[in-house]
Structure formats: C-alpha cells, structure tokens
Amino acid sequence: METPRGKKELIEVFGNIYEYINEDGTLKSREWEDKILGFCYLPFPMILAWDKSKTILRFRCHKLLSGTFDLVFKIILHEKLEGYCQHFGGCYSFRVQVGSKKVSTHAWGVSIDLNPVGVISYCLEHSISCLK
Numbered sequence: 001m002e003t004p005r006g007k008k009e010l011i012e013v014f015g016n017i018y019e020y021i022n023e024d025g026t027l028k029s030r031e032w033e034d035k036i037l038g039f040c041y042l043p044f045p046m047i048l049a050w051d052k053s054k055t056i057l058r059f060r061c062h063k064l065l066s067g068t069f070d071l072v073f074k075i076i077l078h079e080k081l082e083g084y085c086q087h088f089g090g091c092y093s094f095r096v097q098v099g100s101k102k103v104s105t106h107a108w109g110v111s112i113d114l115n116p117v118g119v120i121s122y123c124l125e126h127s128i129s130c131l132k
C-alpha cells in the first residue's frame with residue numbers, strides 16, 4: 001500500500017468520513033465505525049495513558065492497517081524497544097472541530113498516539129512506509 005499524501009488520498013484509500021458526519025459535527029450512525037474498524041493485537045501489554053490502572057492487548061484501528069500495526073508492534077518487540085512505548089494514548093477516535101469541520105486522522109483510525117505524556121511522545125501516523 002502506498003502511503004496516502006494529503007486528505008484527498010486519505011479519503012480515497014481509507015474512506016470518505018464526510019459522508020457520515022452530520023452538520024453539527026457528530027457521526028450520523030455507527031455505520032462509519034462498522035465499516036472501517038478492525039483490531040490491532042499487541043504482542044506486549046500497554047498501559048492506557050488516561051487510566052494507568054488498565055492495560056490493553058488490542059485496540060481499534062482502520063481495518064486496512066490492522067496488519068501493518070500488528071507488524072509495527074512485533075518489530076518494536078523484536079528490537080526490544082517496547083520500553084519506549086509503554087503508554088497507549090489512543091488510535092481510533094472520532095473528533096471533529098465544530099465550525100472548521102476539521103477531522104483528525106484519528107477518526108480514520110490511521111494514527112496512534114504513544115506515550116502522550118512523557119519524554120518520548122509522538123503520534124505514529126500512517127507514514128511508516130519504511131516497514132514495507
């Protein structure tokens with residue numbers, strides 16, 4: 001899969017979320033989530049950044065990327081780098097800025113926030129073409 005560049009290509013590859021959004025910026029139904037979401041299964045547990053009493057072994061993401069994300073975390077484990085991604089800050093999340101109608105790439109489930117609070121904090125966008 002070629003990495004999409006810009007919103008137009010994002011929509012072409014991962015679906016047109018704008019068809020599923022109401023005027024007030026809410027989702028019309030669960031259809032969008034039912035259509036696009038799958039799971040990424042983690043090879044090591046991660047702590048929820050917003051509730052440190054909980055750990056997860058899977059999370060929802062775009063189904064076209066679940067295999068890629070599975071592979072990313074397998075490589076992280078293989079390279080013994082899991083200590084650098086202990087806190088999971090979220091992947092799929094429906095967010096629209098009302099007014100601007102700006103939709104976060106998290107609404108497509110193609111971005112992952114790792115260690116959202118900490119020294120090493122980053123948003124792992126779908127730009128991991130080096131893993132192909």
Ligand SMILES: [Zn+2]
Binds near residue numbers: 106111112113123
């Ligand atoms: Zn992010």
